[in-house]
Every structure is written in structure tokens, then in C-alpha cells.
Amino acid sequence: MFENLSERLERSFKILKGEGKITEINVAETVKDIRKALLDADVSYKVAKDFCNRVKDKALGSNVLTAVKPQQMMVKIMHDELADFMGSSAQEINVKGNPAVVLVAGLNGSGKTTFSGKLALYLKSKRG
Secondary structure, X not given: XXXXXXXXXXXXXXXXXXXXXXXXXXXXXXXXXXXXXXXXXXXXXXXXXXXXXXXXXXXXXXXXXXXXXXXXXXXXXXXHHHHHHHOOOOOOOOOOOOOOOOOOOOOOOOOHHHHHHHXXXXXXXXXX
């Protein structure tokens, strides 16, 4: 699923390849493709729409440096918005229960076991 999403996002950014500057037309086209890719990846409509609107507003409101290509600028805007959306600050995990229960969910091969091992090692070192 994420491989497909990555490929779709890369294709969306290629719309801006070769463009001299970010315009409302090419941003609208790129954001439309991004929204479709997110919806196909089972992101809720409201979340995809809000996210794409924030990306569009930021892209149209930004001053593109002449040294930076529009495609690179759009990738940076997407990266910044995703980081902001996912949470820019770390939250402390609460494991005061005995035993502490942590639910880990994900697709096959997405790294649940690896993450669980690393989390256990981290929590063990934290408890001392």
C-alpha cells in the first residue's frame, strides 16, 4: 500500500518537473493527484482534503527561491506538512500499569516485530 502511495506521490511531483515556477494551475493539478493518491490509500476524505488544502495554501503563499526548483519546493512543503500533521513533538509513553499493554498494529511486513523489540529494549533501559 505505501509503495503504491510513494509511487503515486512521485508521479504527482513530476507534474512540476520542468516548470519554471509554481503557479496556481500546476499546484492545483499536483494537489488533485495527491488527494487521489491519499484517498486510494484509504485516508479519510476529510483528512485528505484538509491536508491538501494546507499544502496548496502553503505552496501558493510561498516565495519560491530561484535556486530551488518548484518540484523540490513542493516536496519540502509536503514533508513539512506531513511532519506537522503527524506531530512535531515527541510524547512520553505511559507504561505505569503492571503489566503495561501496548497495541502494535500494521500490515504484514511493516516492521511490527522489529518495532516491538526496539520498544522493549528502550523501555527496559528506561526502567533501569
